[in-house]
Amino acid sequence: MRWICKEHIEESLDAEWRQSATDALTVLNFMGSIKEKKAYLRSAQASAVWRSFYEKLPDRLKHKCWYCEAEEIRSDMPVDHFRPKGKVEECAQHDGYWWLAFDWENYRCACTFCNSKRNFEETQGGKGYKFPIFNEGSRASLPADNYQNEEPAILDPCDPDDDRLLWFDADGFPEPIAGASEEQAQKVINSKEIFHLHETRICRKRNNIRIDVKKHVNNLASTHRPTARAAKSSLRRMIGDTEMLSRAAFVYLSQHRHIDEVQEILDQGA
Ligand SMILES: [Zn+2]
Numbered sequence: 001m002r003w004i005c006k007e008h009i010e011e012s013l014d015a016e017w018r019q020s021a022t023d024a025l026t027v028l029n030f031m032g033s034i035k036e037k038k039a040y041l042r043s044a045q046a047s048a049v050w051r052s053f054y055e056k057l058p059d060r061l062k063h064k065c066w067y068c069e070a071e072e073i074r075s076d077m078p079v080d081h082f083r084p085k086g087k088v089e090e091c092a093q094h095d096g097y098w099w100l101a102f103d104w105e106n107y108r109c110a111c112t113f114c115n116s117k118r119n120f121e122e123t124q125g126g127k128g129y130k131f132p133i134f135n136e137g138s139r140a141s142l143p144a145d146n147y148q149n150e151e152p153a154i155l156d157p158c159d160p161d162d163d164r165l166l167w168f169d170a171d172g173f174p175e176p177i178a179g180a181s182e183e184q185a186q187k188v189i190n191s192k193e194i195f196h197l198h199e200t201r202i203c204r205k206r207n208n209i210r211i212d213v214k215k216h217v218n219n220l221a222s223t224h225r226p227t228a229r230a231a232k233s234s235l236r237r238m239i240g241d242t243e244m245l246s247r248a249a250f251v252y253l254s255q256h257r258h259i260d261e262v263q264e265i266l267d268q269g270a
Pocket residue numbers: 065066067068069070110111112113114115
């Protein structure tokens with residue numbers, strides 16, 4: 001999970017894109033029945049809006065998945081509707097957040113692994129139509145309802161408080177940060193299941209990052225200055241938010257924060 005600054009998204013969307021989203025919403029609102037609306041949302045005309053949203057984003061915002069931080073998002077449909085547009089798995093009578101289908105604030109770049117419902121040998125999940133919230137009684141089901149009152153029970157890359165809740169054990173397995181409240185811990189656990197954050201290959205990659213971080217931290221103490229400098233550069237790069245699995249690098253580097261130079265790198269990266 002990486003934090004995505006909404007202002008950076010907004011800056012990359014031009015007037016032409018905003019107009020196309022407004023036009024599509026006008027068409028959607030014009031449709032009388034939910035059945036017609038859903039058919040429109042499945043059309044190529046509708047999906048062109050979020051496809052072109054993806055194209056407008058600068059590379060630094062879209063070269064890795066916002067949920068799992070893997071660089072595997074070159075799929076046909078890399079945009080997830082955070083609030084599902086067609087239906088909601090946790091609420092049978094819900095018709096989906098169709099009115100947010102063209103709202104860029106509801107878009108998250110996601111790899112097919114995180115986005116699509118599927119089964120694997122050891123994990124099953126994929127976000128699909130899932131959108132668990134803690135306060136079901138406040139779930140928005142109509143455009144007039146304020147969805148901001150909902151308390152999502154999964155981590156949101158666009159929430160500046162959420163990425164820090166995700167921690168990893170010494171095998172690269174995701175867990176809540178120490179001291180997390182019951183609700184915060186539940187968000188991490190739900191996200192782990194829904195986004196397959198505990199799948200073997202990605203855990204192994206995080207573990208490799210742990211080993212690399214340790215190697216570079218050891219090199220920081222080298223009396224050979226070029227070696228120490230290269231180690232510092234590598235660590236600063238690894239925790240940069242455009243790097244693959246940067247949250248894991250941050251977590252593993254934090255374990256060495258008793259070393260002054262490491263603390264300095266963490267402060268610079270924050
Ligand atoms: Zn992903």
